[in-house]
Each structure stands twice: as C-alpha cells, then as structure tokens.
Amino acid sequence: xxxxxxxxxxxxxxxxxxxxxxxxxxxxxxxxxxxxxxxxxxxxxxxxxxxxxxxxxxxxxxxxxxxxxxxxxxxxxxxxxxxxxxxxxxxxxxxxxxxxxxxxxxxxxxxxxxxxxxxxxxxxxxxxxxxxxxxxxxxxxxxxxxxxxxxxxxxxxxxxxxxxxxxxxxxxxxxxxxxxxxxxxxxxxxxxxxxxxxxxxxxxxxxxxxxxxxxxxxxxxxxxxxxxxxxxxxxxxxxxxxxxxxxxxxxxxxxxxxxxxxxxx
Ligand SMILES: Nc1ncnc2c1ncn2[C@@H]1O[C@H](COP(=O)(O)OP(=O)(O)OP(=O)(O)O)[C@@H](O)[C@H]1O
Ligand SMILES: [Mg+2]
Numbered sequence: 001x002x003x004x005x006x007x008x009x010x011x012x013x014x015x016x017x018x019x020x021x022x023x024x025x026x027x028x029x030x031x032x033x034x035x036x037x038x039x040x041x042x043x044x045x046x047x048x049x050x051x052x053x054x055x056x057x058x059x060x061x062x063x064x065x066x067x068x069x070x071x072x073x074x075x076x077x078x079x080x081x082x083x084x085x086x087x088x089x090x091x092x093x094x095x096x097x098x099x100x101x102x103x104x105x106x107x108x109x110x111x112x113x114x115x116x117x118x119x120x121x122x123x124x125x126x127x128x129x130x131x132x133x134x135x136x137x138x139x140x141x142x143x144x145x146x147x148x149x150x151x152x153x154x155x156x157x158x159x160x161x162x163x164x165x166x167x168x169x170x171x172x173x174x175x176x177x178x179x180x181x182x183x184x185x186x187x188x189x190x191x192x193x194x195x196x197x198x199x200x201x202x203x204x205x206x207x208x209x210x211x212x213x214x215x216x217x218x219x220x221x222x223x224x225x226x227x228x229x230x231x232x233x234x235x236x237x238x239x240x241x242x243x244x245x246x247x248x249x250x251x252x253x254x255x256x257x258x259x260x261x262x263x264x265x
Contacts, residue, residue, distance in 0.1 A: 005068055007032045007172060007202050008053065013062035013072075015048055015226075022048045023059065024226040030172070035203040037213040037234075040223035041246070046206045047089055049223065050174050053204075054086035055079045066172070080110070083171035087178065089206070091157050095150035099141065099160055102149065103132040103167055110168030135163050140193065155186035162197065173198065175205040179212055191216055214238075222246065 006029035015023040022045045030036050038046050051057035053064060055076040064072040066082055076086070093102065107128050136142050139159045144152070152160060158178055165173055178194070179187045191212055194203075207213050213220060213234065220237040222229040230240040237243055 004031065006030055006065075007067060008204070009063075009065040010049075010053070011063040011065070013049070013052055013059045013064065015045075015052060015057060015060045022226050023052070026062070026223070026226070026228055028221060028228060028231065030202060030204050032171075032202050033200070034218040035198060035205065035216055037217035037220045038204060038206045038223060039208070039210075039213055039220060040229075044223045045226040046223055047176055050086060050176055050204075050206065054084060054174060080168070083169055084174070085165035085168070085170035085172070086174040087161055087165055087176055089176040089180070091161070093149040093152075093157060093160065096148060098146050098148055099136065099152075100129070100132055100145040102160060102164060103135065103145075104128055106164045106167035107131065132167075135166060139163050139166075139197065140189075153186075154181040154183075155190055158182065158190060159193075162194075166197065170201060172202045172204065175203065175207075177206050177208060179207065179209055187212060 008028075008030040010026050010028045013023050013026040014021070026045075026049060038049070040046055048057065052059045052072070055071070055074050055078070058073045062072070063070055066079065066084060069082075071079060071082070097105075132145065133142075136145060139162060141156060141159055141163065144156065149157065149160065158181075162175075162178070179190055182190060187209060194216065205217075207216075217234055219232060220234050221231040222237060222240075222243050224246045229246060230237050230243045232240075
C-alpha cells in the first residue's frame with residue numbers, strides 16, 4: 001500500500017546561530033490529520049524548528065516541503081496563506097486590546113482588506129463580528145469579546161491565541177507549549193477542547209507536559225541537541241532506550257509524573 005504524501009516534510013534540516021549548531025539534520029514527516037507532539041529538553045531546538053517551518057528562519061541547509069511545495073525560505077505570510085498557522089511560546093497578546101479587537105485584527109490581516117476586498121460580505125464589520133462570536137463560542141470564550149486581554153486568565157489567553165490562529169483558514173497548526181502556565185484542571189479542559197478544535201486539521205505541538213503528550217498525540221518525535229532521537233507511536237517512543245536515557249526516567253510511572261523539563265516561560 002502506498003502512503004499518502006506527507007502534509008509537511010523536513011529533509012536534512014540544519015541550522016546554526018553563529019558557531020552554535022542548533023539543528024543537525026532533522027528529517028520529519030507530518031501527515032494530514034495527525035497530532036504529532038515534539039518533545040525534548042530545554043534548548044533542544046524545538047522552537048527553532050518551528051521558526052524554520054513557519055518561515056521566520058531560513059535553514060542553513062536542508063529542505064522544507066508543505067503540501068508538496070518546497071517552502072524553505074518562503075516568508076511567513078506566504079506560508080500562512082497556505083494554511084500554516086503558528087502559535088508562539090509565551091503570550092503575544094496586546095494587554096490593552098480587547099478580545100474582539102484581537103480577532104478583528106487577525107481576520108482583517110488575513111482577508112487582505114488593504115487589497116480592497118472590503119465589499120465582500122464576510123469582511124463587513126457585521127460579518128467579522130459574527131465570525132468572531134462563533135469562534136469565541138466554540139472555544140469557550142463566549143461573552144468575553146469586550147474584555148481586555150490583560151484581564152484574561154492563563155487558559156483564556158491560550159484559548160484566545162488559538163482563536164487568532166483559527167481566525168483564518170488553518171490546515172496545519174504549530175503550537176509551542178500551548179498549556180504552559182495553566183493549572184492542571186485548565187490543562188485538562190484545554191486538552192479536551194483541543195481534540196475538538198483540531199478536528200479536520202493537522203497539529204504539530206511542542207509540549208512538556210507528558211500527560212498532555214500521551215493523552216493527545218498520535219505520534220511523538222523526540223528532539224535532543226538538534227537531532228531527532230525517535231519518532232513513532234507514543235508507546236513505542238516511551239519504550240525507546242535512547243529516549244529513556246535522554247529523559248532520565250521521566251516516563252516512569254505515567255500518569256502522575258508530568259513534566260519532562262520545567263517550561264521556561
Ligand atoms: N536567535 C538566536 N540566536 C542565537 N542562539 C539562539 C537563537 N535562538 C535560539 N538560540 C539557541 O538555540 C538553542 C535552541 O533554542 P530553542 O529555543 O530552539 O530550544 P527549545 O527546544 O525550544 O527550548 P525550550 O524547551 O526551552 O523552549 C538554544 O541553545 C538557544 O539558546
Ligand atoms: Mg522553545
């Protein structure tokens with residue numbers, strides 16, 4: 001049986017900052033519809049890999065393919081138009097803007113109102129507001145449209161950030177530590193929501209919370225010192241001797257022991 005072409009493929013990706021080799025020949029395929037968790041110790045190169053995939057960083061060597069097109073070196077806005085939506089580690093909200101203002105900005109930026117598409121029905125102020133309301137409701141943020149971002153709790157902030165990614169068509173979501181800073185109950189609610197929100201999409205997520213990883217991921221990829229140690233089904237990765245050594249027993253006794261490394265933010 002031939003396997004469908006991957007949605008995203010990395011071929012021999014290297015990156016260095018000055019003399020520091022951060023990515024050292026990463027080969028990875030992400031298939032349509034899967035949730036793939038990228039795990040690894042602090043400084044392993046996970047966020048840098050996201051920077052490469054999302055066009056913020058041109059790799060020193062290697063190739064990135066998205067939906068069969070070679071895209072390494074393509075700018076982020078072009079990749080966004082191809083359906084790649086990247087979330088960042090740590091919050092990037094504007095404290096003095098409301099939830100609705102954030103959403104309107106995200107929608108307008110994508111719909112290209114500057115390119116005079118303003119007459120389109122969905123781009124009217126009413127159309128945008130209705131779309132924003134639907135999105136907020138689906139993410140459990142109904143009624144918070146007028147709240148300033150500064151007043152939101154950690155889980156609400158993360159949901160808003162996800163709403164901003166979903167405010168424009170997104171086939172591939174890159175989420176960098178989406179549950180960082182959440183209390184356990186918030187994390188559990190976020191994870192069950194993410195299962196619904198990611199329906200019909202492909203998700204590549206960096207995550208330190210092993211309960212989230214093993215509860216959500218179809219496959220797990222382990223990055224250490226810029227190299228992939230292991231990629232496969234969660235159970236197989238958990239049993240991998242190299243991975244166990246790199247993680248010094250973090251998989252012992254799961255569930256219960258949750259953090260591979262404490263997140264930095
Ligand atoms: N712009 C940069 N210039 C120089 N070095 C950088 C730059 N960005 C990242 N690095 C270095 O590259 C390495 C990998 O960083 P990266 O942020 O990708 O790791 P990470 O796996 O995401 O870590 P964490 O789990 O802490 O978020 C680190 O040693 C970091 O200091
Ligand atoms: Mg990181």
